[in-house]
Amino acid sequence: MQALSVKSGRDVAFASVVALLLAGCAGPSVAPTQLGQSRETRVGEVLVGPEGMTLYTYDEDTPGTSNCTGLCAAAWPPLHASSEAEGFDGFTPITRPDGSRQWAYDGEPLYLYVGDSKPADVRGDGVDGVWHVARP
Template identity: 55%
Template sequence: MTRFPALALSLALLAAPAFAEVTAVVEKDGILTDANGMTLYTYDEDKDGMSSCYDQCAANWPPLAAGADAAAEGDYGLTDRTDGTKQWTYKQMPLYLWVKDAKPGDMTGDGVNGVWHVAKP
């Protein structure tokens, strides 16, 4: 019985958001993906860690959203979007998904219009 509170505390600490922050981005096979294995992209038009992809652009290239309690760690950071949400960045480049990628491993957005690129660690 005396071990149960310690076990419960250990499990609670493992579930705390601070341990799950960067799991929104996964480095796999030389590319960055979201937690579901969907390829992440960067946009050449983004500057100074800020997104320039809004409206129709963001409809086609959904920003990789970060929770309100997300915290930057190492090369992974956050940028504030004009709608009040936060977006994950990697080395100050905002990260996006591509609506035409249908399943994990698809990389159909790489090279679109010469300005979209697979995000690589």
């Protein structure tokens, strides 16, 4: 049996960290009763998800299609919808590239941001010029 080289050991460790991050992306599904709320923040009124956390949109998405996958989705977790979820009041479930479901508002997929630690945080607004708070 051949021993792992330092480089391959680092590769395994890196792959393990990435796998753990991606596993964290598959959060619980958000029920429709947890949607439709908004909150006043330092940047104005924003849509919020579970526990009052700010929701975001991504300029690289197209209506009804999420383009934030892999490491992007680790930093910007999609707002997951169950397979039975049905649309209401501008909120619609969409299917992500991996087959999971995500909530969208007026066609724009919705995300949380790992940099926000409490309700009313809007640290993700303007990141890389492509992330924006979701507005009601």
